[in-house]
Amino acid sequence: MLGGSEGSRAEYREQRVAWDQNAWRRATPFEHTKSLDHLLHSGERARVRGARLDPHRAICDVWTMQRTTHRDGGKEHWYDGAFFDLCIAPNQDAVFAAIRAGIPPGSTVLDVGCGTGRLVFQLADHCGMVQGIDPSHRNIRRAQVLHRRRGHRANISFESASLEHYLTQARETFDVGVVSYVLHEVDEGARAPMVRLLAGSVRTVILADYRVPRRRGLMDAATEVVEFLAGREHYRGFRSFVRRDGLPGLVRETGLLLHGELACSQPTAQVFHVAGLGG
Numbered sequence: 441m442l443g444g445s446e447g448s449r450a451e452y453r454e455q456r457v458a459w460d461q462n463a464w465r466r467a468t469p470f471e472h473t474k475s476l477d478h479l480l481h482s483g484e485r486a487r488v489r490g491a492r493l494d495p496h497r498a499i500c501d502v503w504t505m506q507r508t509t510h511r512d513g514g515k516e517h518w519y520d521g522a523f524f525d526l527c528i529a530p531n532q533d534a535v536f537a538a539i540r541a542g543i544p545p546g547s548t549v550l551d552v553g554c555g556t557g558r559l560v561f562q563l564a565d566h567c568g569m570v571q572g573i574d575p576s577h578r579n580i581r582r583a584q585v586l587h588r589r590r591g592h593r594a595n596i597s598f599e600s601a602s603l604e605h606y607l608t609q610a611r612e613t614f615d616v617g618v619v620s621y622v623l624h625e626v627d628e629g630a631r632a633p634m635v636r637l638l639a640g641s642v643r644t645v646i647l648a649d650y651r652v653p654r655r656r657g658l659m660d661a662a663t664e665v666v667e668f669l670a671g672r673e674h675y676r677g678f679r680s681f682v683r684r685d686g687l688p689g690l691v692r693e694t695g696l697l698l699h700g701e702l703a704c705s706q707p708t709a710q711v712f713h714v715a716g717l718g719g
């Protein structure tokens with residue numbers, strides 16, 4: 441019988457193996473990926489109680505966590521939900537201010553990949569109606585909780601759906617479609633079709649994402665680290681986005697008309713105003 445920390449470590453390893461062999465293989469796609477929320481708050485902690493966590497293993501587990509695909513097409517990352525809302529979304533405020541300035545007051549807006557809804561909330565008093573969509577159920581749940589907490593506003597709403605899924609059942613049309621920090625994580629071959637699809641249903645498309653070519657400096661180095669930590673699949677998307685010349689390359693590929701670039705005080709970001717084909 442093993443005692444002390446060695447016993448705990450062996451127990452932890454045993455539990456890991458059992459989890460890997462049983463749950464991982466048999467789980468539904470939703471169960472494949474454990475969110476950060478889950479790791480922090482669920483029985484997982486209790487299951488390894490008393491055991492010493494292997495930091496190397498833990499980091500590998502998080503990094504290789506892929507976007508989870510639900511049966512209904514929903515996708516999630518380990519950082520979605522409260523972590524995204526509190527630690528990531530607030531860094532985009534300068535970009536959101538640029539987007540807001542580029543939207544005529546009273547417009548109806550579709551925010552594609554709205555995350556936990558930070559931009560939607562910031563547009564609420566400026567726009568006629570704002571619809572936020574995101575395939576991450578965890579992000580949408582968080583946005584809905586925030587919406588309730590802040591006092592429900594009738595002109596904003598959230599739906600758990602990818603753009604592709606949402607537009608197949610689209611009931612409303614929109615003046616403006618916004619895609620902020622979504623395209624760098626989308627698979628290479630899916631980016632241009634996604635932008636074209638959106639452009640077909642709105643009058644104006646606003647694209648915001650990392651500025652390419654990148655400027656060498658501390659902020660770009662920090663971006664690299666953040667994108668790396670987002671996970672293997674995400675990082676692959678980011679690298680390919682940069683390689684393919686970011687938003688300028690994407691707009692060229694879609695053949696859409698670029699109206700211009702919106703001024704933005706965030707040096708690592710780029711915000712484009714593109715002509716839509718709808719409306």
Ligand SMILES: C[S@@+](CC[C@H](N)C(=O)[O-])C[C@H]1O[C@@H](n2cnc3c(N)ncnc32)[C@H](O)[C@@H]1O
Nearest residue numbers: 532552553554555574575576602603620621622
């Ligand atoms: C980095 S977050 C950006 C959130 C927010 N727009 C912002 O600027 O902070 C990217 C979001 O895009 C969503 N996303 C990925 N593919 C999508 C798709 N095909 N349609 C809509 N949203 C998508 C992800 O679920 C994720 O929440």
